[in-house]
Amino acid sequence: MSPNTAAAASALSARIPGSKSLTNRALLLAAAARGTSGLWAPLVSDDTVAFRRALTAIGISTSTTPSDECWEVTGTGGGPYAPGRVWCADAGTAARFLPPFAATGRGSFVFDGSEQLRARPLGPLTRALTRLGAEVAAGPDGGLPLTVAARGLAGGVVELDSGLSSQYLSGLLMAGPLMTGPLTVDVPRLVSRPYLDMTLALMRRFGADVSEDAGTVTVRPGGYAATDLVIEPDASTASYFFAAAAVTGRTLTVPGLGSSSLQGDLRFARVLELTGAEVEIGLHSTTVTGPAGGRLTGGFTVDMGEISDTFMTLAAIAPLFDGPVTITGIAHARLKESDRIAAVAANLRACGIRVEEGPDRITVHPGTPRPAVVDCHRDHRIAMSFAVLGLGSSVPLTLDDPACVAKTFPEFHTELNRLFPEYQIRLDKEQ
Structure with missing residues (x-):
């Protein structure tokens, strides 16, 4: 037996839970889709449970199997229509992904979170939403608590500096198919490029029409279709x-x-x-x-x-x-x-x-x-x-x-x- 074969035979096998990034993106896309999506092997943790509960707070129907092997999400086929207060806990993805989704719906949504989450910046995202016509009121330091007075979004062209976090861009793009016209986002700076690639791949998996060219991403209206997904x-x-x-x-x-x-x-x-x-x-x-x-x-x-x-x-x-x-x-x-x-x-x-x-x-x-x-x-x-x-x-x-x-x-x-x-x-x- 060669050394490599011996090592493989004695390898430890780690039981790693599902990806948080994939789970929370898939939750958002399933919430926006037409029909019911099954998310298999989701991460069950503080952040993902907070995200799922936040969706429930804005009227999205979710259910779980007894041992959480699968989370089912029945989407609205558009933006949310059950306004209210949304607790994001410590989940940065909830604070960055849910406000753009809410802006495509109807009513007043108030997002808040822990002291730790309140300290994390939201300025680039709120400025982009405002330029697209959303009515947004941020907290004293430009972050949470954040109020979105939603009446739908028409799309448009906007610049979004994502040099601090790629989550701003991901949140805005995932809301794009729910707008009434195309959304074009110019991205002068971007960190964590692989997370944008993940977002675009999942959007396409749920049926979105999205393209990218030389630092510009364009999303066309049309919504999402329910999809079953196994989380890595x-x-x-x-x-x-x-x-x-x-x-x-x-x-x-x-x-x-x-x-x-x-x-x-x-x-x-x-x-x-x-x-x-x-x-x-x-x-x-x-x-x-x-x-x-x-x-x-x-x-x-x-x-x-x-x-x-x-x-x-x-x-x-x-x-x-x-x-x-x-x-x-x-x-x-x-x-x-x-x-x-x-x-x-x-x-x-x-x-x-x-x-x-x-x-x-x-x-x-x-x-x-x-x-x-x-x-x-x-x-x-x-x-x-x-x-x-x-x-x-x-x-x-x-x-x-x-x-x-x-x-x-x-x-x-x-x-x-x-x-x-x-x-x-x-x-x-x-x-």
Whole structure:
């Protein structure tokens, strides 16, 4: 038996839940479609449940199977017609996707969310909606609470700067087929291009007529048709398990996440190749094998602007590399659930690691982490990233908010412990 065959035979198989990005986009498109759509293997987490409940609050009929294998959504065939108050909780996609959808309907809709979500900007989106004729009133700092006095949208031509978040653009485009005329959006700046590609692919899957040419996207009226969809495992969540395999020198496979994936964050596996890990992306699965002993190669610079949700995964394990690593292109990560560059840098310093940061970059130097309390900032990705550092370094890192992982993967700690039993040390300390 060859080494590769032996590794494959002994590979750990990770149970990764469905993609949050796919689940919430599919929920919105199903809500706008004519008929009933079945979303199979959806992510069941704080963010997706908040999104589903927000749809219910504006009159969309949803139902679930007893074990959440499938969520059924009966759409309106257009915009919503049940105005009221909508609680978005911590879900940024709800705050960015639902107001444009509401603007295509009728009545007054008020969107609000947690203090954390209120701090996240909405200005580019609200300005674009206003230019299209929507009546929008934002909160004191230009974000939530947001009121939309809806009377339908006629379409038109608008410029939307998406240099801070691609979610503004995705939200506006998904509302496009519900307008009475074509919508053309000029996009002078765009971060996280793979998320736009995901949005366009799903819109087409639900029957939208959308085209793109030289930085301009055009959506034609016509609405959506109900569609059944199987949700892929979440590639962002998979990054923590790929990283865990790399730092422990083991082989791990994520079934259902392969070369046909709609998710750009699968590219994180290719980033791990720079560290000396072996990566195989097949048609229906992806496998990562870490080097023996888990000692990884550093001494490189990588632009992770298009996969910024995974930059923390790399930065958190970078102290275990044999050379420094610089991650660039991530300025927009300062405007997520937390200022993620600052949060990662501060936590690594608390672990005794040398770190340098700039407006859009972070450099992490090799070092031996020391025991520390990790400030999660109520940010699921901070918690999951530093859990992997604790696993790989065998140093007792204490997460100050281990439960915040429920935003995207409530069973994260349990699954990491199932695959890597030594993580029980970390889990005991966290609880």
